[in-house]
Amino acid sequence: MRNGFKRSLTKSCAAFCVAIFGGAQIPASQAAGRVHTETLLETQSSWDGTPYEAYPAGTPQLSVLKIVIPPGTALKWHLHDVPNAAYVAKGSLTVERHQDGLHRSLKAGEVLPEMVKSMHRGIAGPQGATLIVFYAGKKNVPLSRP
Structure with missing residues (x-):
């Protein structure tokens, strides 16, 4: 029974992930409200090319x-x-x-x-x-x- 529960849980988690991350059908009335992510910046250096050092220690x-x-x-x-x-x-x-x-x-x-x-x-x-x-x-x- 434990394996059956694990399979059921795995299928439920997979269905949830598909629904949240794009596999589920979205009604046409909600299609315009889809979340769109665009990376605006990802870098390890400042605009002049100087690499960033480690973050300061502390809170x-x-x-x-x-x-x-x-x-x-x-x-x-x-x-x-x-x-x-x-x-x-x-x-x-x-x-x-x-x-x-x-x-x-x-x-x-x-x-x-x-x-x-x-x-x-x-x-x-x-x-x-x-x-x-x-x-x-x-x-x-x-x-x-x-």
Whole structure:
């Protein structure tokens, strides 16, 4: 009886997985509501090619910020001690590395793997920029510093 229960459980789990992950028929009224996943960024280095180091030891702290930058505004030079990525939700942004002026321009819908422990700044385009920034930080470590 135990093997029968295991087979039944396995079949039930398989049916559940098929239903959840795409094998089941979805009524036409729900087809427009299908979940779509798109990888926007997957990297082990910042936008300038510098590899990321290990995460800081200690209690992890995730932060997500919405940053609105007025048109033409240049942020102050700063650096981050923790890995982060910025999604440009609106407008455009140019990021610039302090040491040599290397820069990269982004528009709405693009993602930037930020620099860690390297001085840089962002400059908003003529329509400004709205960013959603995800930080993989550590408790009591600032997200950025001058």
